[in-house]
Amino acid sequence: MDIPGLPARRAALRLLDAVLRRGETLDQAVHNAVQGLAADADRALARAIAAEALRWLPDLDALIDSATPQVLPDDAKPRAVLRLMLAQWLRLGTPPHAVVATALPLLTGGPKRLAHGVFATLTRRQVALPVHPGLPPAVAARWGDRAGAIAAALGEPPLLDLTLRDPAATADWAERLGGVSLLPGHVRLPRGEAIERLPGFAEGAWWVQDLAASLPARLLGLPGGWPGGAGRALDLCAAPGGKALQLAAMGWQVTALDSSAKRLERMAANFTRCALTAEVVTADLRAWEPDGRYDAILLDAPCTATGTCRRHPDVLHRITRTQIGEMAELQRELLDRAAGWLAPGGRLVYAVCSLEREEGEAVAAALDLASDPIRTDELPAGLAPTPEGWLRTDPGMLAEAGGLDGFFVARWRAG
Numbered sequence: 001m002d003i004p005g006l007p008a009r010r011a012a013l014r015l016l017d018a019v020l021r022r023g024e025t026l027d028q029a030v031h032n033a034v035q036g037l038a039a040d041a042d043r044a045l046a047r048a049i050a051a052e053a054l055r056w057l058p059d060l061d062a063l064i065d066s067a068t069p070q071v072l073p074d075d076a077k078p079r080a081v082l083r084l085m086l087a088q089w090l091r092l093g094t095p096p097h098a099v100v101a102t103a104l105p106l107l108t109g110g111p112k113r114l115a116h117g118v119f120a121t122l123t124r125r126q127v128a129l130p131v132h133p134g135l136p137p138a139v140a141a142r143w144g145d146r147a148g149a150i151a152a153a154l155g156e157p158p159l160l161d162l163t164l165r166d167p168a169a170t171a172d173w174a175e176r177l178g179g180v181s182l183l184p185g186h187v188r189l190p191r192g193e194a195i196e197r198l199p200g201f202a203e204g205a206w207w208v209q210d211l212a213a214s215l216p217a218r219l220l221g222l223p224g225g226w227p228g229g230a231g232r233a234l235d236l237c238a239a240p241g242g243k244a245l246q247l248a249a250m251g252w253q254v255t256a257l258d259s260s261a262k263r264l265e266r267m268a269a270n271f272t273r274c275a276l277t278a279e280v281v282t283a284d285l286r287a288w289e290p291d292g293r294y295d296a297i298l299l300d301a302p303c304t305a306t307g308t309c310r311r312h313p314d315v316l317h318r319i320t321r322t323q324i325g326e327m328a329e330l331q332r333e334l335l336d337r338a339a340g341w342l343a344p345g346g347r348l349v350y351a352v353c354s355l356e357r358e359e360g361e362a363v364a365a366a367l368d369l370a371s372d373p374i375r376t377d378e379l380p381a382g383l384a385p386t387p388e389g390w391l392r393t394d395p396g397m398l399a400e401a402g403g404l405d406g407f408f409v410a411r412w413r414a415g
């Protein structure tokens with residue numbers, strides 16, 4: 001019979017292993033690792049412990065190494081358990097005696113004595129984490145002079161952003177939900193809200209979407225350029241549908257394509273809840289051909305998603321330069337195809353939630369099409385386009401308002 005609390009810690013250990021050794025995303029790993037846990041609270045706890053360990057990994061390792069002369073390999077089980085113990089104590093506020101009681105039984109014999117000794121030393125010293133998480137050296141090298149500001153935004157999971165179906169009702173919803181709005185159609189709430197219990201969820205008045213993720217669809221503008229206008233929009237790589245919902249709510253006649261039938265099921269549920277419609281295509285974009293041309297095309301391409309590092313700290317540890325290069329190659333192929341399907345005068349927007357220039361700036365620069373530069377007046381206060389007319393957001397931007405995900409967006413117009 002397990003002692004209470006132990007199964008959640010065992011699941012957290014499996015999560016850490018799945019991300020760090022097998023390169024799984026935290027979400028994939030959660031799906032597999034928490035299946036034996038009956039209570040929602042235990043599942044949420046296992047994910048929170050693993051996520052905080054991943055968010056602060058270099059700092060937790062530095063503490064562990066400061067408390068033992070023994071060189072613990074990166075993948076040693078006592079190091080993994082200590083990472084979880086420290087994440088619970090220093091990030092989730094679990095009292096040290098409860099941490100010891102629930103996590104130490106994951107080890108036996110010498111490793112157990114070692115972990116106990118390290119943890120006791122650190123609690124006796126009353127150590128603390130730095131103000132901001134340290135980045136793994138390879139990530140810091142990739143992000144260069146942006147790394148410090150990004151790391152400063154990484155310490156906490158993000159606030160909860162909602163996109164409203166009806167931007168005209170922004171002030172009403174901000175008041176009803178007790179949030180703040182940074183843009184018409186946007187409401188920001190504290191983190192940790194139970195989404196399905198919030199007013200407006202059941203009737204589909206809004207959907208969850210980070211502020212940065214809401215910008216690409218906005219940058220396509222209204223169909224015909226005015227409220228009530230008409231036009232055909234093609235949303236490529238559309239599931240689970242945050243941007244397709246925006247386009248439909250703006251009045252576009254939307255065709256939404258994705259290769260994942262499972263993710264398209266989630267999109268269909270979102271469209272039903274929000275009483276919006278789209279034509280749905282399940283297809284691989286590399287092989288699909290449209291039967292006509294489109295006034296607006298959005299390519300929210302598959303990417304390494306390093307821009308979501310605040311909510312998915314696993315990306316800090318499992319994305320390699322090889323993966324970035326492979327993604328960039330795919331993105332160039334998809335963007336080239338999409339560009340050929342614009343109607344005369346039509347607009348194309350390319351977006352990735354990646355912080356890597358190889359997936360953003362370099363892909364956009366390679367497309368031979370007339371740029372339609374993004375303007376400051378189209379963006380939330382505090383953001384500005386790059387000199388090329390692109391948008392690059394980093395999680396450290398709009399810090400005083402709670403930040404936003406990292407995104408890259410570029411726009412073109414067919415002649």
Ligand SMILES: C[S@@+](CC[C@H](N)C(=O)[O-])C[C@H]1O[C@@H](n2cnc3c(N)ncnc32)[C@H](O)[C@@H]1O
Pocket residue numbers: 236237238239240241242243244257258259260263283284285286300301302303
């Ligand atoms: C960044 S996500 C899209 C998010 C979505 N636009 C939204 O706003 O909710 C990228 C999507 O690309 C899809 N995808 C990946 N490779 C694809 C391909 N070759 N053809 C079509 N879709 C693909 C994935 O299934 C995934 O749903």
